[in-house]
Amino acid sequence: MHITRRRPDTRQGPADNFTGAVWVDETAAPAAPSRLRMFHVHFAPGAHTAWHTRPHGQVLHVLEGEGLAGRADGEVEEIRAGDTVWIEPGERHWHGAGPRTFMTHLAVVEAAADGTTAEWHAHVSDCPA
Template identity: 50%
Template structure:
């Protein structure tokens, strides 16, 4: 058994190369090899979001607080609220982040393949971020 006490792992600021706006990551857990799971609590300030990206083995997000916006390429922007979860299958291009005027935190759960959990692409343009919302 491994116990990680609250406050024992410092918050991380991810590379601005992969995010727009202010984002903080708090590690929750990661499996020792040969395990592959990684869990983070990610907090986005209003308007902050990821770049477009994919995950080699998929990703689950569980919204903890605020209002999450998420989009799979070519589909409308979805609004997700606390208690909602979403699964992005492996290789599916998407982004996620906070609404323009509401901060958001989610648990990000993914597996690493050869040490990588994400394949990053370009920033999300304002036209996509503010695009049509799902009904």
């Protein structure tokens, strides 16, 4: 068993991957052979990710606020505190806060064998947030 009491500092989400003000806290990144990665992601109103895919999928659990999650087919779903979202491996998607509230979610991913956790694409051009 290993208890982590000190975590890396909160970092701002890189502008290449996010639109608006986003902060990321790494919650867990156990040593190999584990490939689990867990993050608390804090989105200001209207902030969201760029389009991206995950090699092994992604679980999002909304901790507070209200947000949106969009699919490549154009469907956009509202998500709220208490909702858990499963995103399939390779599914092109985006997610973030709604236009009026902050949103924080816990993001859980499994890294690929090469250590990558995401493939990032273009910014969302028609985001309703």
